[in-house]
Amino acid sequence: MSKLGQQTIAVRGGIDTDTQHGAVVPPIYLSSNYTFKGYDQPREYDYARRGNPTRSQFAQALAELEEGAFGVITSTGLSAITTIIQLLSPQDTLLIPHDCYGGSYRMFDHLARRGLFKLQVVDQNDEDALSAALTHQPKMVWIETPSNPLLRLVDIKSLATKAKSFGAYVVVDNTFLTPILQQPLKLGADIVLHSCTKYINGHSDVVAGAIITKDHQLGVDLDWWANCIGTTGSAFDSYMAMRGLRTLPVRLRQHQESAAKIAEFLQSHPAVEKVNYPGFDSHPQHALALSQQTGFGAMLSFDLVGDIEQSQIFVQEIKLFCLAESLGGVESLVAHPATMTHAGMEESARITAGISNSLMRLSVGLESVEDLVSDLSQSLDAVLASI
Ligand SMILES: *Cc1c(COP(=O)(O)O)cnc(C)c1O
Numbered sequence: 001m002s003k004l005g006q007q008t009i010a011v012r013g014g015i016d017t018d019t020q021h022g023a024v025v026p027p028i029y030l031s032s033n034y035t036f037k038g039y040d041q042p043r044e045y046d047y048a049r050r051g052n053p054t055r056s057q058f059a060q061a062l063a064e065l066e067e068g069a070f071g072v073i074t075s076t077g078l079s080a081i082t083t084i085i086q087l088l089s090p091q092d093t094l095l096i097p098h099d100c101y102g103g104s105y106r107m108f109d110h111l112a113r114r115g116l117f118k119l120q121v122v123d124q125n126d127e128d129a130l131s132a133a134l135t136h137q138p139k140m141v142w143i144e145t146p147s148n149p150l151l152r153l154v155d156i157k158s159l160a161t162k163a164k165s166f167g168a169y170v171v172v173d174n175t176f177l178t179p180i181l182q183q184p185l186k187l188g189a190d191i192v193l194h195s196c197t198k199y200i201n202g203h204s205d206v207v208a209g210a211i212i213t214k215d216h217q218l219g220v221d222l223d224w225w226a227n228c229i230g231t232t233g234s235a236f237d238s239y240m241a242m243r244g245l246r247t248l249p250v251r252l253r254q255h256q257e258s259a260a261k262i263a264e265f266l267q268s269h270p271a272v273e274k275v276n277y278p279g280f281d282s283h284p285q286h287a288l289a290l291s292q293q294t295g296f297g298a299m300l301s302f303d304l305v306g307d308i309e310q311s312q313i314f315v316q317e318i319k320l321f322c323l324a325e326s327l328g329g330v331e332s333l334v335a336h337p338a339t340m341t342h343a344g345m346e347e348s349a350r351i352t353a354g355i356s357n358s359l360m361r362l363s364v365g366l367e368s369v370e371d372l373v374s375d376l377s378q379s380l381d382a383v384l385a386s387i
Helices: 008-012 051-065 077-087 101-113 127-134 156-164 216-227 235-245 248-268 287-292 310-317 347-352 370-386
Strands: 068-074 091-095 119-123 138-144 170-171 191-195 207-211 273-275 299-304 333-335 359-361
Touching: 008 051, 008 248, 008 299, 051 068, 051 235, 068 216, 077 101, 077 170, 077 216, 091 101, 091 310, 101 119, 101 138, 101 299, 119 127, 127 138, 127 156, 138 235, 156 170, 156 310, 207 216, 248 273, 248 299, 248 370, 287 299, 310 359, 310 370
Parallel strands: 091 119, 091 138, 138 170, 170 191
Antiparallel strands: 068 207, 191 207, 273 299, 299 359, 333 359
């Protein structure tokens, strides 16, 4: 059979594999342990921390979608990261972007302070700073693109080429786009990770993570580490997330179509100062988005006119967007980074980083887009009236 389409891979994961009863949807294996066939005769699975059939099916589907060689399913996105950084020793340097996911930053920072590895933080779009950082030959280069909440992109192919010249591991956090919209392993990355909590599960009812490697042995090594340190995912979460995965390509199509309409609408409203959305010709990295992504995603952020009071009014008036962290679910969400995801940052540093008091982030869900636009419209009108 010719190479299967991503939609086929997503839908068919584990389907029609049950040899006992012919169940169309694969059964969930909740057992924590498995019998030996006999004396010194282990089966494929022995203990569920090490391996589980439900988890294997989910890992296999994700590895195929990323066009990688091996997948490891972890309990959370952060435990995927915990597992990956086991590849580092105290003398090694980890190079991370200055605007990576807050939870990742917190972990890297605290573990580096305890001497587990050396940490370098850089704006990967600042060519001079990046070149200077790369002269230290980091053992691992971390990429997260597009960034949260400003939707800045990093050129994966270009940075991976530089990092490979001295043999660094290139890791890409692909949570925002999923393999449907970006395949980092094909752009030169060695390892991709996901918070499956977001688009992959897509229904805001599971916390899970995944690691996919280009090289089979590296995947086997990380699978070994996941069992060793106990970061592997549960069967139930794997089952749920694989159920979500089946509709990922279809969901993303609608998420993106609605996000594009909402971005246009926001751009046209006088209560909005600036919209950060890679789908606009005016986005400084629109061309890069076109070349390394197959879609613009459904995350966007925008600055309201005014200041912190206007953010409060916007949030009070909006009805269909829940005020919540996280992203990628069927329901629309709004977040106010200054008081939520980036509240821990000092105000001046936050504003210098481009995260103003009136910056709002949207995760565009699957409600009727007309309803979302009219909700945004009435809320923005209230903002305008307050000025
Ligand atoms: C949510 C998130 C994580 C962490 O994942 P959890 O499942 O919450 O542990 C890591 N990276 C990005 C980009 C995220 O959005």
